[in-house]
Amino acid sequence: xxxxxxxxxxxxxxxxxxxxxxxxxxxxxxxxxxxxxxxxxxxxxxxxxxxxxxxxxxxxxxxxxxxxxxxxxxxxxxxxxxxxxxxxxxxxxxxxxxxxxxxxxxxxxxxxxxxxxxxxxxxxxxxxxxxxxxxxxxxxxxxxxxxxxxxxxxxxxxxxxxxxxxxxxxxxxxxxxxxxxxxxxxxxxxxxxxxxxxxxxxxxxxxxxxxxxxxxxxxxxxxxxxxxxxxxxxxxxxxxxxxxxxxxxxxxxxxxxxxxxxxxxxxxxxxxxxxxxxxxxxxxxxxxx
Numbered sequence: 001x002x003x004x005x006x007x008x009x010x011x012x013x014x015x016x017x018x019x020x021x022x023x024x025x026x027x028x029x030x031x032x033x034x035x036x037x038x039x040x041x042x043x044x045x046x047x048x049x050x051x052x053x054x055x056x057x058x059x060x061x062x063x064x065x066x067x068x069x070x071x072x073x074x075x076x077x078x079x080x081x082x083x084x085x086x087x088x089x090x091x092x093x094x095x096x097x098x099x100x101x102x103x104x105x106x107x108x109x110x111x112x113x114x115x116x117x118x119x120x121x122x123x124x125x126x127x128x129x130x131x132x133x134x135x136x137x138x139x140x141x142x143x144x145x146x147x148x149x150x151x152x153x154x155x156x157x158x159x160x161x162x163x164x165x166x167x168x169x170x171x172x173x174x175x176x177x178x179x180x181x182x183x184x185x186x187x188x189x190x191x192x193x194x195x196x197x198x199x200x201x202x203x204x205x206x207x208x209x210x211x212x213x214x215x216x217x218x219x220x221x222x223x224x225x226x227x228x229x230x231x232x233x234x235x236x237x238x239x240x241x242x243x244x245x246x247x248x249x250x251x252x253x254x255x256x257x258x259x260x261x262x263x264x265x266x267x268x269x270x271x272x273x274x275x276x277x278x279x280x281x282x283x284x285x286x287x288x289x
Contacts, residue, residue, distance in 0.1 A: 008234045008235055009234075009235045009236075009239055011234045011235070012231045012232070012233075012234035012235020012236075012239050012240050013231075013235060013239050013240065013243060014231075015227050015228070015230050015231035015234060015240075016228065016231040016235075016239070016240040016241075016243030016244075017243045017246055018227055018231075019224045019225075019227035019228035019231055019243075020224070020228075020243055020244050020246050020247050020250075021246070021250060022220045022221075022223055022224035022227065023220070023221070023224045023247065024247045024250035024251065024254065025220050025250075025254075026217050026220040026221045026224060027093050027098065027101075028098070028254045028258060029213050029214070029216060029217040029220070030042065030090050030093045030094065030217065031093045031094055031098065031258075031259065032213065032258070033210060033213065033214060033217075034090070034091075034093065034094025034095075035094070036204070036210070037204055037206065037210070038202035038203075038204070039087060039090040039091050039094060040087070040195055040198045040199065040202050041195075041199060041202055041203060041204065041206075042090060042214065042217075043083075043086055043087070043090060043191060043195050044191075044192070044195035044196065044198075044199050045206070045211070045214045045215075045218075046214060046217055046218050046221070047188055047191045047192045047195065047218075048192070049214065049215045049217075049218035049219070050188060050218045050221070050222060051188065051192075053218070053219070053222040054181065054184055054185060054188065054222075057180075057181060057184075057226075058181045058185075061179070061180075061181055063179055067179070067181065067182055067185065068182075069178060069182050069186070070174070070177050070178055071174040071177065071178065074170050074173065074174050075174075075178070075182065075183070075186055077166075077170060078167050078170050078171075078183070078186075078187055079186050079187050079189075079190040080190075081163050081166060081167055082167075082187035082188075082190050082191055083190065083191055083194045083195075084159070084163060085160055085163035085164055085167060086191065087156075088156040088157070088159045088160035088163065089105070089156070089157070089160035089164070091152070091153065091156045092104070092105075092153050092154075092156045092157035092160060094153075095151070095152070095153035095156075096153040096154065096157065097251075097255055097259070097261045097264075097267075098250075098251035098252075098254055098255040098259070098261060099248060099251040099252055099255055099261065099263050099264075099267050099268075099271065100142065100157075100264075100267050101153075101157055101251075102247050102248050102251045102271070103138075103139075103142045103248070103267055103270055103271035103274060104139065104142060104143075104154065104157035104158055104161060105157060105160065105161050105164075106161075106244070106245065106248075106271065106274045106275060106278060107135060107136070107139055107158070107161045107274060108161045108162075108164050108165045108168065109165075109241070109278045109281055109282070110131075110132045110135040110136065110274075110277065110278065110281070111161060111162050111164075111165030111166075112165045112168055112169055112172075113128055113129075113131075113132050113281055114132060115165055115166060115169045116169065116172075119169045119170075119173060120169065120172060120173060125284075127280075127284060128280075128281055128284050128285075131277040131278075131280045131281050131284070132277065132281070134273060134276075134277045135273065135274045135277035135278065137273060138269075138270040138271070138272070138273030138274035138277065139158075139270065139274065140270075141266050141269055141270035141273065142266060142267050142270030142271065142274075143270075144266055148266075171183065180229075228240075231243070241282045242278070242279050242282060245275045245278065245279070248271055248275070
């Protein structure tokens, strides 16, 4: 396999790194805004600013299919999870260090492995189960229960990782039979409706610069999702999926530059174990597929 930058494999890896770099920048904006505004208000405006981008994507979608879901039950579950998952993840970013938040969120592939048995009827061998258990040992090292003070932010990150794993598992189950616009539109509508009910109780007037970076966050999230889609079309999942772990480097950089954070030894060690187990699972799945 050629390692030239002209090869699809190299392009897929580079697009993956670019996508997760944009996702990391998106998360920094969440943390910046979270110091002055409710996460419900941030989610509301993020959803509002995302709608024009989704409409633009639908305009250029050449599919002749309707927006009616082929699997309404699974789409309903995905919609039902959208608000709690976003709320948990956004809250974790506002109260925890970036590197600590990412280390916990990196458990998502571990949860997906476990969920693939009941949801997708996949066979998971003892090696992958061992990798999952090792990954959760890494989580214990990050959290240090009984030593460190654990708060709602840590629980929110874990719940967010589990909820994200459920939504990704649903995507794997029905994604090939549903339009991308269907998978995105209905959760966005649910988010908008839900946040609209909460907004009057938490609203705080936003300064124009803050409103601007809220819009920037929406653009970064949309572009990152599109870039990641290109990456998976260029290269196999075994190449693209591990690029997610580059976010820990962005977390250290952004945490140092913007928030005065330092990478704790237990977080670095736990993250290394979680990342190692996640990479093993990806490679193992690629050999079985």
